[in-house]
Amino acid sequence: MKRVTVILNPMAGNAHQRRAIAKGITEWRSNQGWQVRLRETRRAGDATTFAREEAKRNDLIVAAGGDGTINEVMNGLVGTDTALGALPVGTGNVWVRELHQSLNPLHAARQLADGHVELVDVGQANERYFLLMAGIGLDAAITREVRSADKKRLGRLAYVIKSLPVLWRLRGTRTRISLDGEPLKGNALFVLISNSRLYGGVLNIAYRAAMRDGMLDVCTMMGDSALDAPKLLAGILFRGYGMIEGLEYRQAREIEIACSKPLPIQVDGDAIGTTPMTFRVVPQALRVLLPRTTEIN
Numbered sequence: 001m002k003r004v005t006v007i008l009n010p011m012a013g014n015a016h017q018r019r020a021i022a023k024g025i026t027e028w029r030s031n032q033g034w035q036v037r038l039r040e041t042r043r044a045g046d047a048t049t050f051a052r053e054e055a056k057r058n059d060l061i062v063a064a065g066g067d068g069t070i071n072e073v074m075n076g077l078v079g080t081d082t083a084l085g086a087l088p089v090g091t092g093n094v095w096v097r098e099l100h101q102s103l104n105p106l107h108a109a110r111q112l113a114d115g116h117v118e119l120v121d122v123g124q125a126n127e128r129y130f131l132l133m134a135g136i137g138l139d140a141a142i143t144r145e146v147r148s149a150d151k152k153r154l155g156r157l158a159y160v161i162k163s164l165p166v167l168w169r170l171r172g173t174r175t176r177i178s179l180d181g182e183p184l185k186g187n188a189l190f191v192l193i194s195n196s197r198l199y200g201g202v203l204n205i206a207y208r209a210a211m212r213d214g215m216l217d218v219c220t221m222m223g224d225s226a227l228d229a230p231k232l233l234a235g236i237l238f239r240g241y242g243m244i245e246g247l248e249y250r251q252a253r254e255i256e257i258a259c260s261k262p263l264p265i266q267v268d269g270d271a272i273g274t275t276p277m278t279f280r281v282v283p284q285a286l287r288v289l290l291p292r293t294t295e296i297n
């Protein structure tokens with residue numbers, strides 16, 4: 001690496017984390033000889049614009065923020081030769097956890113200095129790329145309710161609190177899914193389309209997902225209401241896909257989803273719209289900088 005731009009979301013994280021990032025940048029300059037530029041976002045969407053501009057003259061773009069900022073940065077890097085790195089300054093930090101990278105921004109910066117670059121698949125939801133996953137139904141409805149001020153105040157607990165009224169109102173929605181042309185129908189509560197394994201930083205729902213297999217993993221949870229949730233959750237925990245009624249695990253390159261009423265959709269933790277939508281894998285589309293000891297499957 002020679003030329004690096006760090007794109008920082010100043011709204012994510014705290015002063016302590018920002019100081020750690022500043023120290024990490026100083027170390028990159030003095031120890032690695034990297035030319036490092038720092039750009040701060042002013043609003044949602046800036047990180048994609050900045051990443052697209054900076055990709056032309058940089059070897060590495062580092063997203064300093066949460067998974068939403070990482071998603072915006074990778075949307076500007078897909079298909080370029082410029083690699084994506086991440087420094088955790090968010091709430092969930094699922095990508096950083098998936099990579100077994102440190103949650104301390106300074107330690108994470110040191111891991112990147114010593115890292116290696118790999119090509120990975122990304123997912124695409126209509127025009128928007130995603131690195132981790134897309135959620136349709138339950139989790140997107142919860143995501144829509146959680147504001148960034150809630151996340152700052154309560155951390156991941158904000159999702160738990162906001163999930164209660166959403167679960168109360170949850171009803172299965174008649175849904176038609178096409179998996180590379182193969183149909184799957186039912187009353188969907190939640191559909192997860194995943195590129196990576198770790199969900200929400202805690203649970204391996206898509207436990208067979210691999211970021212270099214040219215496939216997306218699709219976990220469907222069908223039912224009538226939240227009363228079906230304990231059964232489905234037990235099925236996920238004990239890998240009862242295909243054995244528990246309503247719980248299926250598939251893999252596909254292209255997935256089309258249409259519902260009897262529009263269901264909300266999130267990618268990498270940000271709400272992006274509603275069904276119908278088409279999802280596809282874009283194989284080996286993004287270069288990522290990983291800690292030296294991290295091997296991705």
Ligand SMILES: Nc1ncnc2c1ncn2[C@@H]1O[C@H](COP(=O)(O)OP(=O)(O)OP(=O)(O)O)[C@@H](O)[C@H]1O
Pocket residue numbers: 009010011012013041042043044045046047064065066067068069070072089090091092093094148151268269270
């Ligand atoms: N300067 C900014 N002002 C307001 N919103 C911003 C700004 N920069 C980025 N954003 C938006 O904030 C969203 C959330 O930020 P980010 O993901 O960095 O933090 P987080 O939500 O705390 O972390 P996580 O996604 O890991 O839970 C991003 O998707 C982005 O669209």
